[in-house]
Amino acid sequence: MSSHGPARPLSTHASQPLTGQADVPGDKSISHRSLILGALAVGETKVTGLLEGQDVLDTAAAMRAFGADVIQHGPGAWSVHGVGVGGFAEPETVIDCGNSGTGVRLVMGAMATTDISATFTGDASLRGRPMGRITDPIALFGAASYGRKGGRLPMTIVGAAQPVPVHYKTPMPSAQVKSAVLLAGLNAPGETVVIEAEATRDHSERMLAGFGAEISSETTPEGRVITLVGQPELKPQTITVPRDPSSAAFPVCAALIVPGSDVLVPNIGLNPTRAGLFQTLRDMGADLTYENERLEGGEPVADLRARFSPDMKGIEVPPERAPSMIDEYPILSVVAANATGKTVMLGVKELRVKESDRIDAMARGLEACGVTIEETEDTMIVHGLGAGLVPGGATCAARLDHRIAMSFLCLGMSAQKPVTVDDAGPIATSFPIFESLMGSLGAEFTES
Numbered sequence: 373m374s375s376h377g378p379a380r381p382l383s384t385h386a387s388q389p390l391t392g393q394a395d396v397p398g399d400k401s402i403s404h405r406s407l408i409l410g411a412l413a414v415g416e417t418k419v420t421g422l423l424e425g426q427d428v429l430d431t432a433a434a435m436r437a438f439g440a441d442v443i444q445h446g447p448g449a450w451s452v453h454g455v456g457v458g459g460f461a462e463p464e465t466v467i468d469c470g471n472s473g474t475g476v477r478l479v480m481g482a483m484a485t486t487d488i489s490a491t492f493t494g495d496a497s498l499r500g501r502p503m504g505r506i507t508d509p510i511a512l513f514g515a516a517s518y519g520r521k522g523g524r525l526p527m528t529i530v531g532a533a534q535p536v537p538v539h540y541k542t543p544m545p546s547a548q549v550k551s552a553v554l555l556a557g558l559n560a561p562g563e564t565v566v567i568e569a570e571a572t573r574d575h576s577e578r579m580l581a582g583f584g585a586e587i588s589s590e591t592t593p594e595g596r597v598i599t600l601v602g603q604p605e606l607k608p609q610t611i612t613v614p615r616d617p618s619s620a621a622f623p624v625c626a627a628l629i630v631p632g633s634d635v636l637v638p639n640i641g642l643n644p645t646r647a648g649l650f651q652t653l654r655d656m657g658a659d660l661t662y663e664n665e666r667l668e669g670g671e672p673v674a675d676l677r678a679r680f681s682p683d684m685k686g687i688e689v690p691p692e693r694a695p696s697m698i699d700e701y702p703i704l705s706v707v708a709a710n711a712t713g714k715t716v717m718l719g720v721k722e723l724r725v726k727e728s729d730r731i732d733a734m735a736r737g738l739e740a741c742g743v744t745i746e747e748t749e750d751t752m753i754v755h756g757l758g759a760g761l762v763p764g765g766a767t768c769a770a771r772l773d774h775r776i777a778m779s780f781l782c783l784g785m786s787a788q789k790p791v792t793v794d795d796a797g798p799i800a801t802s803f804p805i806f807e808s809l810m811g812s813l814g815a816e817f818t819e820s
């Protein structure tokens with residue numbers, strides 16, 4: 373959806389202890405991929421635990437526009453009747469991917485090697501984000517693109533009539549780019565190879581294998597080399613979407629900074645390509661434990677227990693950790709403000725092209741709340757004040773960015789004066805139950 377209605381300012385204030393259990397929603401990355409791969413399989417894929425955030429609902433609508441039957445049966449329970457690799461129909465109208473970079477980029481990849489065209493758009497945030505990172509590799513398959521200057525949406529992609537397989541080295545660490553190339557490679561005859569210098573989240577590779585594609589990956593001195601054999605018949609799957617570690621980050625971090633808190637966040641995937649934040653928090657001295665560690669569907673899973681941690685210390689977060697926690701830097705910067713000493717976040721320039729420029733958004737809001745920040749194009753440094761010592765008392769701009777809105781609302785739960793975000797609307801893109809869930813732990817929200 374291109375817009376979400378009038379801005380909804382929302383505030384938080386110093387919270388009573390956060391206690392209890394936080395059942396966070398399904399993983400956003402895996403939810404998008406369940407719908408897209410389901411649409412490319414032959415037959416009916418069944419999904420439970422699907423994230424019903426707006427980003428994923430927009431991908432569901434896109435899959436319908438390309439000819440798949442996508443049906444909701446109950447909360448989180450969906451089915452997708454797929455059209456098979458190469459079976460996408462040409463959409464009759466513009467595909468609106470709302471706020472979702474993952475949605476638009478993966479769908480562009482998935483249709484780029486079919487002989488159809490489609491026009492994509494999104495909200496003001498998505499229309500500002502770079503699509504050249506997708507149009508460059510899909511051009512190698514034979515697809516053409518016609519967008520606004522700078523490779524921006526709205527954009528029409530004309531899929532390749534006779535696609536050729538591609539060898540592609542991703543120019544930046546991006547699971548979206550890697551996934552778009554793999555999805556395009558599905559309908560190209562022969563082997564498509566993607567090389568990534570730094571490993572990014574590997575859900576596409578795991579799920580493609582699960583749907584029956586021939587795909588392998590190996591670690592070489594150049595990085596991870598992923599090889600996919602094109603034109604498989606994908607077999608429909610029954611998928612249970614695990615809970616989203618990127619959503620778990622909010623109750624976990626809020627508990628670490630609100631005095632007296634003790635929160636359990638059950639069933640969180642600790643896939644190493646996603647778990648960098650939790651490692652970082654533990655390195656800072658957070659009282660964050662993994663309980664009931666186990667393997668589910670081949671992936672490590674644990675119940676996370678986070679308790680108030682007044683003695684956290686700033687650390688240097690190494691650049692090679694960035695892909696495994698790329699969406700978690702905004703909330704990490706809030707924890708860092710409540711730790712003592714400097715937290716130095718290196719190699720984070722991808723944050724500048726997310727739903728907002730997340731370095732700028734967090735720096736300006738934290739400064740308004742009394743925290744000193746240093747930044748370069750690729751680095752953010754937070755000068756921690758210590759537990760409970762952030763003054764707060766400001767209105768911070770959410771900039772159409774769910775993670776910025778949730779981060780400042782968590783900051784307000786531990787600050788000395790209330791913190792307001794100018795628009796909480798975007799939270800519904802990834803974590804529609806954020807307010808009710810945090811409220812059930814003890815947080816209070818005030819509409820202003």
Ligand SMILES: O=C(O)C1=C[C@@H](OP(=O)(O)O)[C@@H](O)[C@H](O)C1
Pocket residue numbers: 400401402473474545546547548549551573698699722
């Ligand atoms: O592939 C995915 O599901 C995602 C990849 C990441 O984006 P980049 O590929 O741009 O790093 C991440 O920020 C986004 O929230 C989800």
Ligand SMILES: C=C(OP(=O)(O)O)C(=O)O
Pocket residue numbers: 471472473474475699726727775802
């Ligand atoms: C960057 C994000 O999402 P996307 O790129 O899909 O808009 C996010 O959810 O933090």
